[in-house]
Amino acid sequence: MLDFDNELKKILKDDPLGILKIRKSQSITTDQRLKVSFEEINKFIDENEREPEESIDISERKLFSRLKELKKDFGKASILKDLDRHNLLENVKENITVDDILSNDVLGLLDDDPVNIFDLKNIPKNKNKTDFVARRKPCENFKDYENNFKTMQKEIKEGKRKLITHKEHHLKEGRYFVLDGILLFLEKIEDPIVKEFNDKTQGKRKRLDPRIRCIFENGLESNMYLRSLGKELYNNGSTVIQSNDEALDEFTKGFNGITDKDNATGHIYVLSSLSKKAEINSIRDLYKIGYCTTSIETRIENAENETTFLMAPVKIMSAYKTFNLDPQKFESIIHNFFSERCLDVKIADKKGNYKMPKEWYIVSLNIIDEIIQLTINNQIHNYKFDHLSNKILHL
Structure with missing residues (x-):
């Protein structure tokens, strides 16, 4: 009579290909997934000898967007440091100083706080007073600009004007820009102001950074710093090219x-x-x-x-x-x-x-x-x- 138990044991034991072995799947961590995605960018540069661009090719455009976001993320840049053989992320810095935070506050989110964060107690007052926060407020004479905004939008739609990648030398009085999808007009650049700030590597430094007046098509205006506007346009904006x-x-x-x-x-x-x-x-x-x-x-x-x-x-x-x-x-x-x-x-x-x-x-x-x-x-x-x-x- 056939011994089913012994026959089954022989079958299980005779498994040269390991088909019957139970394998435990290893989950991929977030860091591993990040490194794999960054390596795709490295491979593109190796093959094309250039960084991915905002191309009509979907694959390249995806790599361009991925790299753009990584250049703004200090935490991820730190994780990818050892893999960054093309020095793509070497200038990514962590915004930890008060001056950096305020310079990036183009929406004025830190303004009009019920409690002044600079009213510190039991701390020696030996630091320079931080400049007031730039904020957006209603433009009282917006009607003087409204028709120009409508004309500009119409010419952009008709192709008479185009949006191009923003460059530092574009920042001139009388020019139009698009920031986060909103059209703005750079009306005035005030007299240059020398600002002193602490740099982690170079100590105290000075730079020219004038206040500006810019009008937004949604009826608001701002007196932010010129460098703050330039930084925001570089990350999330465009320049409107002349007709x-x-x-x-x-x-x-x-x-x-x-x-x-x-x-x-x-x-x-x-x-x-x-x-x-x-x-x-x-x-x-x-x-x-x-x-x-x-x-x-x-x-x-x-x-x-x-x-x-x-x-x-x-x-x-x-x-x-x-x-x-x-x-x-x-x-x-x-x-x-x-x-x-x-x-x-x-x-x-x-x-x-x-x-x-x-x-x-x-x-x-x-x-x-x-x-x-x-x-x-x-x-x-x-x-x-x-x-x-x-x-x-x-x-």
């Missing part, structure tokens, strides 16, 4: 006070190609930066027959009129700035002769317009273009 009309107006004012008596010398233009060839229309952010002494429309009317225009029609994206200035020299400055991004391609003319057009660059339109503005304002020598990260860097 072509305003850019041209600034251009004419930026060179020796242009008047009606000054001579127009030509045009600087930025064009996009309407070529139907796959090797051309598949290139993202491809633009031609050139100049002409005639009208731009006259210059491009025969574009489909000229190799300099890639033997195809073109579309005018931006245009600048020059006064008392050699437009060729102005064009040369821009070309030198983007030299690492020049398109390397050979185009055949109608006779089959190949030529290499040298005025096409693979750079976003926002960056091109920004560099033209820096050149107009005579600030271009303070900046350089990093072609690997596709960013403008302050020297």
Whole structure:
């Protein structure tokens, strides 16, 4: 008679693949999950030699958002310190000083407290008095700005204005910005105030940090510090780029006070190609930066027959009129700035002769317009273009 108990024991014992063994699953900790996610960013940089950008590619955009949040989190940056081989998080600092907390309080959350946190007892009064907290309050003359806000929103919606990544040099009187989805107008930058603060590594330091007056489209205003606004815009905001009309107006004012008596010398233009060839229309952010002494429309009317225009029609994206200035020299400055991004391609003319057009660059339109503005304002020598990260860097 068959002994079922013994047979079952033989089956359980004869298990060379370990199929019948019970394995205990190991749960992944929060820190481990954080390290795995950060390693994905490291791998992207290893393969692409640049940080992830706010791209239309969903995977890259996800890494960009993840890195952006990590750069604001001191606790997570500390955990990832040993894995940060690209020094992505080396400047993440912990906001623990009163001055840091107040500088970040752009919403005025620390103001109007029933108890003054600075009324300390039994402590020697040998410290500098902390400056009053910036706060948002109703703007009494908001009606003077309301129509301008409506016009600005309309032009942004119609594409006449664009939102670009905020940079420090954008902070000028009369400019518009978007902070946390709210449009604001930087009306006034007061006289610079020298602030003294304690730095953990360098001791006492001084810096210029003027008060400002900015108006928000929701009817509020604030007198925060300029550096506080800049910090918030860098983290959660954008700059509203000028319209072509305003850019041209600034251009004419930026060179020796242009008047009606000054001579127009030509045009600087930025064009996009309407070529139907796959090797051309598949290139993202491809633009031609050139100049002409005639009208731009006259210059491009025969574009489909000229190799300099890639033997195809073109579309005018931006245009600048020059006064008392050699437009060729102005064009040369821009070309030198983007030299690492020049398109390397050979185009055949109608006779089959190949030529290499040298005025096409693979750079976003926002960056091109920004560099033209820096050149107009005579600030271009303070900046350089990093072609690997596709960013403008302050020297």
